[in-house]
Amino acid sequence: MDWKVQLFKLNFDHLERKAVNDVLDSGWLTMGEKTSRFESEFSQFLGGEVQSIAVSNATAALHMSLLASGVQSGDEVIISGLTFIADANVVKMCGAKVVLADCESLDNWNLSAKTIESKITPRTKAVIIVHFAGYPCDMVPIVNLCRKYNIILIEDTAHAPGASLDGQMCGTFGDISCFSFFSNKNLSVGEGGMVVAKDPSLLQKLKHLRSHGMTTLSYDRHQGRSSSYDVMQPGLNYRMDEIRAAIGLVQLSKLKNGNEKRMILTDIYRERLSKINISMPFASMQSGMHSAYHILPILLPNDCDRGLVIQYMKDKYIQTSIHYPPFWDFHAYRDECRADDCPVISIICPRELTLPLYPTMTEDEVNLVCNTLEEAL
Ligand SMILES: *Cc1c(COP(=O)(O)O)cnc(C)c1O
Numbered sequence: 135m136d137w138k139v140q141l142f143k144l145n146f147d148h149l150e151r152k153a154v155n156d157v158l159d160s161g162w163l164t165m166g167e168k169t170s171r172f173e174s175e176f177s178q179f180l181g182g183e184v185q186s187i188a189v190s191n192a193t194a195a196l197h198m199s200l201l202a203s204g205v206q207s208g209d210e211v212i213i214s215g216l217t218f219i220a221d222a223n224v225v226k227m228c229g230a231k232v233v234l235a236d237c238e239s240l241d242n243w244n245l246s247a248k249t250i251e252s253k254i255t256p257r258t259k260a261v262i263i264v265h266f267a268g269y270p271c272d273m274v275p276i277v278n279l280c281r282k283y284n285i286i287l288i289e290d291t292a293h294a295p296g297a298s299l300d301g302q303m304c305g306t307f308g309d310i311s312c313f314s315f316f317s318n319k320n321l322s323v324g325e326g327g328m329v330v331a332k333d334p335s336l337l338q339k340l341k342h343l344r345s346h347g348m349t350t351l352s353y354d355r356h357q358g359r360s361s362s363y364d365v366m367q368p369g370l371n372y373r374m375d376e377i378r379a380a381i382g383l384v385q386l387s388k389l390k391n392g393n394e395k396r397m398i399l400t401d402i403y404r405e406r407l408s409k410i411n412i413s414m415p416f417a418s419m420q421s422g423m424h425s426a427y428h429i430l431p432i433l434l435p436n437d438c439d440r441g442l443v444i445q446y447m448k449d450k451y452i453q454t455s456i457h458y459p460p461f462w463d464f465h466a467y468r469d470e471c472r473a474d475d476c477p478v479i480s481i482i483c484p485r486e487l488t489l490p491l492y493p494t495m496t497e498d499e500v501n502l503v504c505n506t507l508e509e510a511l
Contacts, residue, residue: 138451192314209259215476247275265294268426396427
């Protein structure tokens with residue numbers, strides 16, 4: 135398609151190209167100096183109290199998080215009913231049961247301590263929260279709730295690198311946090327992710343899970359630091375390569391400015407869309423909350439045919455998306471997940487539409503999207 139306004143565009147230039155070339159010239163392709171620098175700079179970015187482990191994608195990060203938490207058959211894991219399917223899939227891949235919790239309200243599309251607590255049972259082992267669209271969940275009550283019930287708290291921070299709550303970064307509240315660097319995320323490397331934790335024994339488990347449970351890696355052997363290895367636990371290969379880590383370092387240096395651009399564009403959207411008959415979630419953000427403005431979700435009017443709006447926008451070469459189709463519409467989850475589990479989300483899902491948002495978008499493009507949406511309605 136020859137879009138006039140795409141949903142998302144990469145923010146890449148000669149710096150990413152040079153970073154890739156440098157790796158190609160270096161003769162070392164995986165788990166080397168770029169990866170460890172990316173990990174330490176990412177930890178610094180999060181405030182320096184966590185450790186980051188670069189992985190192949192956020193789905194791998196989520197899977198490892200559940201494995202490191204000991205989630206297994208017979209356990210329940212509470213997740214949001216409004217998130218990407220990866221959150222449900224990794225729970226199933228561990229043999230555990232998916233339990234959906236509802237959003238707080240039609241304005242706050244995040245889980246809250248209240249909506250989570252109503253789903254806790256003696257079998258609840260872990261909770262995965264999502265900072266939807268980059269807007270932080272109200273974390274302090276959620277952290278306290280999980281402590282009270284001895285439940286492991288995992289942050290799916292795929293939407294929220296750089297978001298914060300009273301100065302504390304999203305991704306540093308939970309026991310483990312998972313970031314995605316998929317192409318269309320705020321920090322893009324193609325396929326990549328980061329798993330983040332503080333507890334040394336969790337970190338050790340995560341490192342083993344990433345790399346076959348091995349005590350030393352080929353880079354250590356290359357450096358002459360060791361010539362053999364032991365295997366401490368069964369593990370996987372969920373590593374990131376040096377090319378992606380090098381792109382990640384450049385993208386990390388652009389993240390703060392990129393998120394600021396997203397904020398400015400979101401404010402223009404809010405102002406312009408306040409004049410038409412739609413609503414935008416997270417209109418009333420608590421003070422101290424800083425979003426990463428990952429996407430621009432809106433809620434169409436009750437009586438509106440979303441399919442027609444999407445088609446109209448497409449006819450005008452404007453790309454839109456849906457975040458997310460409900461789990462209960464998917465074959466694999468039809469029996470396990472029901473709309474009744476999430477009354478608020480079942481109102482949101484059929485009416486949600488995502489408009490284009492990316493750091494290099496112009497004000498004119500925002501206006502074009504809004505004008506076209508108004509015509510469509
Ligand atoms: C993108 C995304 C994921 C998966 O990330 P990958 O890196 O593609 O595996 C998980 N959860 C949410 C909320 C996402 O947006």
